[in-house]
Amino acid sequence: MGLVVQKYGGSSVADAEGIKRVAKRIVEAKKNGHQVVVVVSAMGDTTDELIDLAEQVSPIPSGREFDMLLTAGERISMALLAMAIKNLGHEAQSFTGSQAGVITDSVHNKARIIDVTPGRIRESIDAGNIAIVAGFQGVSQDKKDITTLGRGGSDTTAVALAAALDAEVCEIYTDVDGVFTADPRVVKKARKIDWISFEDMLELASSGSKVLLHRCVEYARRYNIPIHVRSSFSGLKGTWVSNEPQGDQPMEQAIISGVAHDTSEAKITVVGVPDKPGEAAAIFRTISDAELNIDMVVQNVSAASTGLTDISFTLPKTDGHKAMSALSKAQPVIGFDSLRYDDQIAKISLVGAGMRTNPGVTATFFEALSNAGVNIELISTSEIRISVVTRADDVKEAVRAVHTAFGLDSDSVEAVVYGGTGR
Amino acid sequence: MGLVVQKYGGSSVADAEGIKRVAKRIVEAKKNGHQVVVVVSAMGDTTDELIDLAEQVSPIPSGREFDMLLTAGERISMALLAMAIKNLGHEAQSFTGSQAGVITDSVHNKARIIDVTPGRIRESIDAGNIAIVAGFQGVSQDKKDITTLGRGGSDTTAVALAAALDAEVCEIYTDVDGVFTADPRVVKKARKIDWISFEDMLELASSGSKVLLHRCVEYARRYNIPIHVRSSFSGLKGTWVSNEPQGDQPMEQAIISGVAHDTSEAKITVVGVPDKPGEAAAIFRTISDAELNIDMVVQNVSAASTGLTDISFTLPKTDGHKAMSALSKAQPVIGFDSLRYDDQIAKISLVGAGMRTNPGVTATFFEALSNAGVNIELISTSEIRISVVTRADDVKEAVRAVHTAFGLDSDSVEAVVYGGTGR
Incomplete structure (x- = not known):
């Protein structure tokens, strides 16, 4: 029996009862002969309450102090x-990110892990303790200041520790039973995935699936740490994310892993762009100078009569305002006609490495949407993913239609959401 | 202009408004040309809320984890x-006790400061920052674990930092205007003391005055750091505690500094102790083996007819049960008749170095109590203090009578209590 890293999110430790329930589960793993390292998030609403306090005190809190808070x-x-x-x-010791050796860069509020030196953790578990480590936080390499890792930080802490300690598995406990073939709140017949490859999981994560964040999966893939996503409320097996299926996991990968959707993006259309070299570059240089990330990009075929074309792209709604004002400022230089902003869109993505060798996938996908009366506004594809943009109002119907069309529907309703939303 | 250490208690920073008010005051000191180091306690009820959470999770929380919490x-x-x-x-940086170099022993929940190595604080203030340091906490020298200093810990942090940084003064901000000649909640005409010696302040602190704790004053005396106790709510000058009066402080020490009272003690009487050598020693060995501290001790004159005597002593009520059961167990060996326990007592103390050279003080004290109809049960004296034990019901009347008898009454009501109780 080797070393297991377990991570519990805020909804799993929302109150004293939750903490006691989680403690029992941790002790079980220890009793089964594992060395156990636990990464834990802040309780339920604690973080929101602290943010609220900060806002009462200062409209623009300093990054360093915000992290300290x-x-x-x-x-x-x-x-x-x-x-x-x-x-x-059972014996247990808690450790801050700094004590656990989580070394980061100095970018407060969204620091990146540079190194993990878990000497104290190793010592503690070798002495028979269960080590509890604060998720989401570290200490900066140069200034020795406390830093936080930003969104999904606790999952990343868990995977990074698992890698540094050469753990057998990193178990991510959350308030759902695992990764599903679609969001169970939208598709009642969504099926829990028993095993999924890092590759497909990365595509799902960047297409709107919220169970695991891209960053954490990327880290796990780089160090080849199997992740087991499961519920802290039920005793069920969850979803394994790894390079290759292991043990009793299904040996054959499904053609399609799942359907993801995302309603957090907006679409900007740059109308009437002169169809000549350098125009698209000028537009996206403007966006990147404003330090904004974009997602999908589509350029229409130029209308021969005018020599003008439209360029559309999507980006997080939260960056919409910044992008629009950057482009407006650049309009005289770039010389387009106008800008259109649309935040009533949804992105629906079909993910699966199997589509590489199954040419019919794209056709089935579009037919399903068409049969459901859903209009497609943008299309973008990778080798193992097809994404379309539709009206936001159509998102649920679109996801359900695609889910059914690819035979992903379960015979029964499987999914249960237990608590709030994990962090 | 030199370096000032300011300490703000929990009632001064109870909410966002309090924090903003305190921030303004700190900035004023900085604007006046001082280097400023601030020690701060937890907000208002935070500590109680955390203790409550711990009790929900575990009946006997581990010391190490309790401190972490x-x-x-x-x-x-x-x-x-x-x-x-x-x-x-203005620029400010916060530091944990560990970051501030507050090194302690490993006794969790009531650690003692061993050393202060404020390199990061010095660097921060020399770079023009205001340094904010967490009170009440440190890091253990051997294990590098987080420790807390116990009651009055934040005041002690402030004085220890002031000593290590060679500060001009340690300002303790609280919810009263300073140290008073008696508890203002009992004596409306209590007067704020402008200056008091370390010696008298130590006696007041150990006699029940709660503004400063003994431990903090003792530390300040050892390193000769002047303390200025004042309100964070008003702009008034407070009370200076130091070796010698300075500047515009009154040059001559009052005969009597003040009257303190304490209702937190109980009295145990060991009845019918054989009046022979070794008996008292056996009783107090029993108490000290149980790791209990006692305060006053009185042995009655032995009754010649019986050869038996009574021994009474006082100790904190919280230790009463432990002491009674230790003595009960030792009864067969020591051979006394019975035990009496009385927790309806009060201790009233008169403190002042001037009483050394004023022989009438004791007489005036007892006359005042007698005129007020207050019965004296025990008496104990030091060179600069007289303490008596009375019925708890008599305490307010007794304190007022003594306060008036020594001419301490102010012409007007001076004292205002602003917030809750500081820590």
Whole structure:
């Protein structure tokens, strides 16, 4: 029996009862003979409450101080969790990100992990303790300041520790039973995926699936750490994410892993762009100078009569305002006609490595949408993903239609969402 | 202009408004040309809320984890305070006890400061920042674990930092205007003391005055750091505690500094102790083996007819049960008749170095109590203090009578209590 890293999100430790429930589950793993390292997020709404306090005190809180503030959240949950475990008769010690050796760069609020030096953790588990580590936080290499890792930070902490400690598996406990073939809140007959490759999981994550973030999966793939996503509320097996199926996992990969959707993006259309070399470059240089990331890009075929074309792209709604004003400012130089902004869109993506060798996939996808009366506005494809943009109002129907068309529907309703939303 | 250490208690930073008010005051000191280091406690009820959470999770929380938990409180207040200061256009950085170099022993929940190595603080203030330091916490020398300093810990942090940084003064901001000649909630005409010696302040602190704790004053005396106790709510000058009066402080020390009272003690009487050598020693060995501290001790004159005597002593009520059961167990060996326990007592103390050279003080004290109809049960004296034990019901009347008898009454009502109780 080797070393297991377990990560519990905020909804799993939302209150004293939750902490005690999680403590029992941790102790079970220890009793089964594993060395156990636990990464924990802040309790339920703690982070939101702290952000609220910060906003009362200062409209633009300093990054360094904001990180100092937020990290109090994990400090509370990890100490309580260690107490709860000791109360069950097992030894536990909690460690801050800094004590656990999570070394980051100095970019406050969204630091990147540079290195993990888990000497104290190794010492603690070798002495028979269960080690509890604060997720989401680290210490900056140069200034020794406390940093936070930003969205999905606790999952990344867990995977990074698993890699540094050469763990057998990184278990991500959350409030759903695993990764599903579609969002169970939209598709009642969504099926839990038993095993999915890193590659497909990365595509799902960047297409709107929220169970695991891209960043964490990318880290796991780089260090080849199997992830087991499962519920902290039920005792069920969850979803394994790894290079190759192992043990009793299904040996053959499905053609299609799942359908993801995303309603967090907006579409900007640059209308009447002169169809000559350098125009598209000028537009996207403007966007990148504003430090904005874009997702899909489509350029219409130029109308021969005018010599003008339209260029559309999508980006996070939160960056919409910045992008529009950057482009407006650049309009005289670039010389387009006008800008259109549309935040009533949805992106629907079909992901599966199997589509490489199954030429009919694209046709089936479009037919399903067409039969459901859903209009397609943009299309973009990768080797293992097809994404379309539709009206936001059509998203649920579109996802369900595609899910059914690819035979992903379960015979019964499987999915249960237990708590709130994990972090 | 030199370096000032300011300490703000939990009631001063109870909410966002309090934090902003305190930030303004800190910035004023900086504007006046001082280097400023601020020590801050947890916000208002934070600590109690965290203790409550711990109790929900575990009946006997581990010391190490309890400290990890509680230190989240200062982390929140100090980060918010730094944000509020930056919002006023001044640079501020917050530091945990560990970052500030507060090195302690490993006794969790009541660690003692061994050393202070404030290199990062010095660097921060020399770079023009206001440094905000978490009170009440440190890091253990051997294990590098987070520790807390126990009651009055934040005041001690402030004085220790002031000593290590060679500060001009340590300002303790609280919710009263300073140290008073008696508890203003009992004596409306209590007067604020402008200056008091370390010696008298130590006696007041150990006699029940709660403004400064003994431990903090003792530290200040050892390193000769002047303390200025004052309100964070008013702009008034407070009370200076130092070796010698300075500047515009009154040059001559009052005969009597003040009257303190304490209702937190109980009295145990060991009845019918054989009046022979070794009996008292056996009783107090029993108490000290149980690791209990006692305060006053009185042995009655032995009754010649019986050869038996009574021994009474006082100790904190919280230790009462432990002491009674230790003595009960030792009864067969020591051979006394019975035990009496009384927790309806009060201790009233008169403190002042001037009483050394004023022989009438004791007489005036007892006359005042007698005129007020207050019965004296025990008496104990030091060179600069007289303490008596009375019925708890008599305490207010007794304190007022003594206060008036020594001419301490102010012409007007001076004292205002602004917030809750500081920590």
